[in-house]
Amino acid sequence: MAFGFYIGVTLLLSVLATAKCDYIPDGVLHMECRDRYFMIAVDLSFTGDEPHFEAVDRTGAYPVTEQYAVKCGYSVSVLPQPGHVELRASYFSCHTDNKDDEVFTFNFNLLATHEGQKATYSLNKTCSPSLPWSPREVTCEVNYMEVSVRSEVTCPTGTKKDDWNTLKPAHSSTTSDWQVMFQRAEEQLPPMNLSEARKQGNVFDLTDGRLVFRTPYGQPDSFSTTVNGVPVEVVHATLFSRQSWVVLMIDLVAACSTHEGTYNDSGYVVLDTPEALYPGLVSTHVNIGLNGELMEQAAAEERGYIMEKHNSTVHISIPYNAEGGYRKSFVTGDLHEFYVFNLYLEQILVDEDHAETRVRFHRSLATPLLPRLVFTENRTVFEEHMFTVYLGDVPEDVELVAVQLNGHECTLPLTNTSTYTISKVVQPNNTHGYTLKVPFDDPVVIQQFSKEDAAMQHQLNINYTLTVQPENEPYYHLTSVMALTDVSPPTFDAVCSETGISFRLDHRPFDYLWDISIGSDPLTSELAAQHGYIMSNDSQSLLLKVPLFTQGYEYKDFTLKGFSGTFEILVRDHETSEVQISAVKTCPFTTNELIVCSPDGRMTVVADLSLAIPSGGIPARANLIDKYCGPKEADSTRALFSFPLNSCGSIVKLNKENVTYQNEIFYSKKFLNKKAVSDNTMERVTIQCTYPLARLYRLFSVYRFESDAAGIGRIIHTTQSTEGLPSIEPTAAVKTTPATKRPTRGPVMMRPAFHPPARYVRVSKVNHLPWGIKGAERSSQSKVNAALI
Numbered sequence: 204m205a206f207g208f209y210i211g212v213t214l215l216l217s218v219l220a221t222a223k224c225d226y227i228p229d230g231v232l233h234m235e236c237r238d239r240y241f242m243i244a245v246d247l248s249f250t251g252d253e254p255h256f257e258a259v260d261r262t263g264a265y266p267v268t269e270q271y272a273v274k275c276g277y278s279v280s281v282l283p284q285p286g287h288v289e290l291r292a293s294y295f296s297c298h299t300d301n302k303d304d305e306v307f308t309f310n311f312n313l314l315a316t317h318e319g320q321k322a323t324y325s326l327n328k329t330c331s332p333s334l335p336w337s338p339r340e341v342t343c344e345v346n347y348m349e350v351s352v353r354s355e356v357t358c359p360t361g362t363k364k365d366d367w368n369t370l371k372p373a374h375s376s377t378t379s380d381w382q383v384m385f386q387r388a389e390e391q392l393p394p395m396n397l398s399e400a401r402k403q404g405n406v407f408d409l410t411d412g413r414l415v416f417r418t419p420y421g422q423p424d425s426f427s428t429t430v431n432g433v434p435v436e437v438v439h440a441t442l443f444s445r446q447s448w449v450v451l452m453i454d455l456v457a458a459c460s461t462h463e464g465t466y467n468d469s470g471y472v473v474l475d476t477p478e479a480l481y482p483g484l485v486s487t488h489v490n491i492g493l494n495g496e497l498m499e500q501a502a503a504e505e506r507g508y509i510m511e512k513h514n515s516t517v518h519i520s521i522p523y524n525a526e527g528g529y530r531k532s533f534v535t536g537d538l539h540e541f542y543v544f545n546l547y548l549e550q551i552l553v554d555e556d557h558a559e560t561r562v563r564f565h566r567s568l569a570t571p572l573l574p575r576l577v578f579t580e581n582r583t584v585f586e587e588h589m590f591t592v593y594l595g596d597v598p599e600d601v602e603l604v605a606v607q608l609n610g611h612e613c614t615l616p617l618t619n620t621s622t623y624t625i626s627k628v629v630q631p632n633n634t635h636g637y638t639l640k641v642p643f644d645d646p647v648v649i650q651q652f653s654k655e656d657a658a659m660q661h662q663l664n665i666n667y668t669l670t671v672q673p674e675n676e677p678y679y680h681l682t683s684v685m686a687l688t689d690v691s692p693p694t695f696d697a698v699c700s701e702t703g704i705s706f707r708l709d710h711r712p713f714d715y716l717w718d719i720s721i722g723s724d725p726l727t728s729e730l731a732a733q734h735g736y737i738m739s740n741d742s743q744s745l746l747l748k749v750p751l752f753t754q755g756y757e758y759k760d761f762t763l764k765g766f767s768g769t770f771e772i773l774v775r776d777h778e779t780s781e782v783q784i785s786a787v788k789t790c791p792f793t794t795n796e797l798i799v800c801s802p803d804g805r806m807t808v809v810a811d812l813s814l815a816i817p818s819g820g821i822p823a824r825a826n827l828i829d830k831y832c833g834p835k836e837a838d839s840t841r842a843l844f845s846f847p848l849n850s851c852g853s854i855v856k857l858n859k860e861n862v863t864y865q866n867e868i869f870y871s872k873k874f875l876n877k878k879a880v881s882d883n884t885m886e887r888v889t890i891q892c893t894y895p896l897a898r899l900y901r902l903f904s905v906y907r908f909e910s911d912a913a914g915i916g917r918i919i920h921t922t923q924s925t926e927g928l929p930s931i932e933p934t935a936a937v938k939t940t941p942a943t944k945r946p947t948r949g950p951v952m953m954r955p956a957f958h959p960p961a962r963y964v965r966v967s968k969v970n971h972l973p974w975g976i977k978g979a980e981r982s983s984q985s986k987v988n989a990a991l992i
């Protein structure tokens with residue numbers, strides 16, 4: 204009948220279990236029979252936030268609440284590190300099926316919220332602990348003290364089993380005459396009956412061969428004391444029963460160190476426990492371990508644990524970073540961390556008769572919050588022209604999620620289009636780091652001129668956003684890096700116009716480091732005025748317009764269509780005056796007439812000959828004083844001549860300041876017909892280059908013309924009579940100044956070749972020779988030339 208009932212319940216339970224049909228995947232659940240307890244660990248990721256257990260036996264399922272756990276020998280802890288919920292059940296826990304203190308069957312329900320659904324999973328396991336029970340076993344659990352003693356020892360033969368049965372809660376008898384007497388230090392409390400003692404939270408139980416007593420910490424019947432300076436909680440119950448003339452007494456003592464652990468600066472957590480917890484006993488072994496597993500002394504030492512005895516106290520030191528400990532990052536203002544150790548300790552003590560007492564001790568020790576420092580290191584290699592910043596010692600459970608670069612937020616991962624990069628570096632010591640690279644000239648970098656250093660300062664303020672996982676709690680780490688780079692000299696923008704070249708320079712705060720010059724002369728408003736440049740300068744920018752033919756131009760590529768003019772502005776170091784950079788601009792120009800007297804002694808002329816050639820004549824047939832010197836190029840009105848100053852029959856005139864080379868463009872008479880000859884208002888075209896003597900080099904020592912400046916050229920158009928050759932008495936000459944248009948022809952006989960400005964110059968008295976030079980005079984003139992060149 205009873206058998207049938209049990210089968211029925213078992214079937215019902217298994218039907219219920221299968222009906223729930225909840226299945227725990229592999230790797231999530233871990234059940235293990237340990238020496239002195241049974242353990243279930245389930246991943247929190249599977250169970251959700253609030254997993255619960257129910258202890259199950261034939262009579263039903265009993266929720267393992269905090270109170271119930273203390274009473275019944277369970278302890279449940281949620282361990283965020285390593286992320287599981289753990290249940291430990293004493294082999295003498297309430298709902299465990301105990302066969303002869305050898306085979307123990309545990310049944311539990313796990314109630315969890317999985318994927319938003321409440322689910323129940325039934326778990327069972329049968330354990331046969333291999334370690335034999337010592338005569339006395341003490342367990343100092345985190346939430347209760349439990350002591351079991353071999354009943355045969357305390358109950359010599361003759362004690363009837365039935366008497367003990369009265370202690371079993373299931374069969375508790377109100378008529379039991381067993382009394383309990385608690386002892387607190389030296390004080391003996393009045394005896395009470397068992398039901399009275401149970402009301403105070405004490406549990407007495409009788410198994411096949413052992414008497415079990417379990418009590419929570421801090422009961423009124425227990426007491427705290429110190430042993431060798433170590434705090435200890437002791438509960439001392441004496442059970443007695445008068446059976447006719449025999450008094451049976453059983454002493455049940457549990458003493459547990461309540462030392463909270465100390466933490467020292469070298470990174471050790473130290474736990475003290477008295478060597479002799481029980482008066483009269485001698486400690487023979489102390490074994491330690493973490494997470495419920497004891498290890499050999501050698502293994503413990505290998506992991507850096509230190510066990511020392513001083514003054515009958517065992518000091519157990521565990522390094523913070525010991526394997527098996529858990530660390531967790533935590534943000535409170537700064538980044539902190541703490542370590543949690545689920546310490547497990549075994550002490551074996553013996554009495555005179557070598558009767559063993561085995562004490563097992565569980566204690567979760569959490570270190571205080573310790574500052575956890577991440578660091579940044581400037582690993583910039585200047586030559587790479589980019590910042591390299593390493594953020595290091597980032598703990599495993601902390602991640603970089605974003606960086607703010609000078610206030611610009613960038614979340615990770617960065618897109619590969621960004622100019623900066625962040626790469627993760629994993630270190631072997633369970634830390635990792637991040638390498639950030641940002642080019643100096645990236646738009647996010649603040650660039651500022653530093654007067655002090657006379658250099659460009661690149662500044663990068665970094666605000667790292669790190670989050671502690673899994674809570675996602677943010678922590679900010681700030682750093683700032685700076686680099687100085689040399690500043691570049693100013694660069695001008697230049698544009699061509701018809702009349703010249705315009706240069707523009709936008710001022711920068713550090714431009715005072717350079718001087719601007721035209722050739723060797725610093726650019727000042729005086730120089731600009733003197734040379735005819737148009738300069739405007741305000742706080743924003745400098746604008747310099749350089750009209751064509753002003754000083755400083757170089758001309759090339761002369762054709763009738765035009766020529767190119769080049770103007771150069773030099774940028775010199777303010778200190779050394781060395782040229783750092785120059786702004787050179789070459790522009791194409793067109794002009795009707797032009798004369799260029801180059802520093803190396805070449806005269807290049809484009810002259811309008813329309814009034815100098817009789818009708819029917821063509822400029823291509825014009826020539827210079829030396830009739831073999833013809834134009835290089837000609838069109839219907841103009842001709843281009845280019846020749847060394849002292850050739851082609853040039854006349855040299857010398858005064859105390861200047862040397863002038865003069866020539867003239869002729870139209871040979873043989874091309875003239877009679878009609879044309881009768882035209883007596885033909886124009887004479889005189890061309891001349893004047894060089895100040897002071898600027899000539901070696902004119903008299905070597906046969907080479909060399910001037911440090913271009914000469915001043917003139918094309919002088921004068922009217923002449925074709926009858927006879929009067930001495931030249933030009934009334935007007937025109938300096939080479941730019942002209943884009945030929946002035947309108949009119950009655951003006953001496954018209955400027957270029958405009959503006961027209962400059963009227965009187966030709967010096969030296970110039971009294973007739974243009975048609977006769978033999979002797981000519982040869983003497985040639986001598987002068989020879990002497991000069």
Ligand SMILES: *[C@@H]1O[C@H](CO)[C@@H](O)[C@H](O)[C@H]1NC(C)=O
Nearest residue numbers: 213216217220325326327328
């Ligand atoms: C114990 O659990 C196993 C699965 O782990 C199951 O097959 C068995 O039926 C369970 N036993 C009881 C009595 O619930």
Ligand SMILES: *[C@@H]1O[C@H](CO)[C@@H](O)[C@H](O)[C@H]1NC(C)=O
Nearest residue numbers: 376377378379396397398399
């Ligand atoms: C135990 O003691 C209490 C108070 O001393 C008394 O009320 C109670 O009846 C006793 N119980 C038994 C079973 O003797």
Ligand SMILES: *[C@@H]1O[C@H](CO)[C@@H](O)[C@H](O)[C@H]1NC(C)=O
Nearest residue numbers: 467468469470471473509520
């Ligand atoms: C911290 O404890 C360890 C182990 O007991 C010891 O070796 C170390 O000297 C202690 N350090 C300090 C600063 O007390």
Ligand SMILES: *[C@@H]1O[C@H](CO)[C@@H](O)[C@H](O)[C@H]1NC(C)=O
Nearest residue numbers: 430431432512513514515516
């Ligand atoms: C041992 O303890 C006694 C008393 O508590 C104390 O006086 C003595 O200094 C201690 N010795 C050591 C080595 O700690």
Ligand SMILES: *[C@@H]1O[C@H](CO)[C@@H](O)[C@H](O)[C@H]1NC(C)=O
Nearest residue numbers: 616617618619620621622624
């Ligand atoms: C990133 O680079 C890969 C190849 O290197 C390219 O295929 C991908 O389109 C890029 N993504 C972005 C967002 O630029």
Ligand SMILES: *[C@@H]1O[C@H](CO)[C@@H](O)[C@H](O)[C@H]1NC(C)=O
Nearest residue numbers: 595596630631632633634635
């Ligand atoms: C971890 O290793 C790296 C690289 O060896 C080292 O720079 C860092 O200081 C180490 N951090 C810690 C906390 O030991």
Ligand SMILES: *[C@@H]1O[C@H](CO)[C@@H](O)[C@H](O)[C@H]1NC(C)=O
Nearest residue numbers: 607612666667668679680681
């Ligand atoms: C760093 O960034 C965070 C998040 O953007 C911000 O709240 C914080 O004020 C920043 N810190 C500084 C000093 O700029």
Ligand SMILES: *[C@@H]1O[C@H](CO)[C@@H](O)[C@H](O)[C@H]1NC(C)=O
Nearest residue numbers: 581583584585684685686687
């Ligand atoms: C960082 O490194 C660069 C290159 O070595 C150096 O110029 C700079 O002064 C360093 N310090 C800071 C604070 O940026």
Ligand SMILES: *[C@@H]1O[C@H](CO)[C@@H](O)[C@H](O)[C@H]1NC(C)=O
Nearest residue numbers: 726727728740741742743745
């Ligand atoms: C132009 O003006 C700036 C200040 O506005 C001055 O520093 C600079 O010397 C001036 N440059 C010239 C060429 O006058």
Ligand SMILES: *[C@@H]1O[C@H](CO)[C@@H](O)[C@H](O)[C@H]1NC(C)=O
Nearest residue numbers: 858859860861893895915967
């Ligand atoms: C020399 O030439 C310059 C420029 O053409 C002129 O100003 C100066 O008067 C000339 N000197 C003499 C003595 O003719």
